[in-house]
Amino acid sequence: MNSELHPLEPFLPGNARILMLGSFPPKRIRWSMEFFYPNLQNDMWRIVGYLATGDKQHFLLPGGRRFDRGRIEAFCRERGIALYDTAVEVVRLKDNASDNFLQVVREVDLAALLARIPACRAIVTTGQKATDTLRALTGCDSPAVGESVAVHYAGRDLRLWRMPSSSRAYPRPVEWKAEFYRRVFAENGII
Template sequence: MNSEQHPLEPFLPENARLLMLGSFPPKRIRWSMEFFYPNLQNDMWRIVGYLAAGDRMHFLEPGGRRFDKDRIEAFCRERGIALYDTAVEVIRLKDNASDNFLQVVREVDLEALLARIPACGNIVTTGQKATDTLRAVTGCDEPAVGEWVPMHFAGRDLKLWRMPSSSRAYPRPVEWKAEFYRKVFSESGII
């Protein structure tokens, strides 16, 4: 089986206070934009829209068939949200986007990411695969969903937050998932 390289560069605004790390993007055929969490079947931008504007459709283009990349990027820059994934090279064991069938070949260089965002004090993993991969890199404890554990890495004291998956494969309402994200967004000064 052939491996895939990560198709996106890290999104690292200089003012980032929060780094959100997923596992790996879905196949391009599932993308509605060239950015993180591009699949319309993923609720991340609905969660963020609900928390930021009280409207889960806030980051969708008119018609609801695409996410609005420009508004999402502007929001993340303004609020200090950095985005990337915990894996930079994977093998898809099945022809889908499921984390259960991703084999991580190479993990993120977390130290290099953090060096580019010196104000970042909070790292969020957005699902179990991302959490497991990051723990393999850092050796830190696993937080409960919606909670954080202290993490000392690359000479910095950080908080590692574990959020529920934003995938619709994790069948909970946007509002339910948003309550977990509200805590870290509030503490990070995002909302």
């Protein structure tokens, strides 16, 4: 099987206080925009919209068939949210983006990412595969969903937060998932 390289550059605003790490993007055929969490079947931008404005549809373009990359990027820059994934090279064992069928070939260079966002003090993983990959890199304990653990990595003290998957394959309402994100966003001045 052929491996796949990450198709996006890290999104690292200089003021980033949190770094959100997923596992790996879906295939491009599923994208509604050229940015992180591009699949309309993923609730990440509905969760963020709900927390920031009370409206799950806030980051959708009129018609609801595409996310509004411009508004999402502006929000993340303004609020200090960096985005990337824990894997930069994977093999898809099946023709989908399910964490269960992603084999990580090469992990992210976490120290290099953190060096570019010196104000970052929290890392948020958005699923179990991302959490497991990050734990292998840092040697930290596994936090429960919605909780955090202390991590000393690359010369700084951080909190690793484990969030529920934003994928609709994880069948919970946006509002339920958002309550887990609310705490980490509030504690880090995002909302």
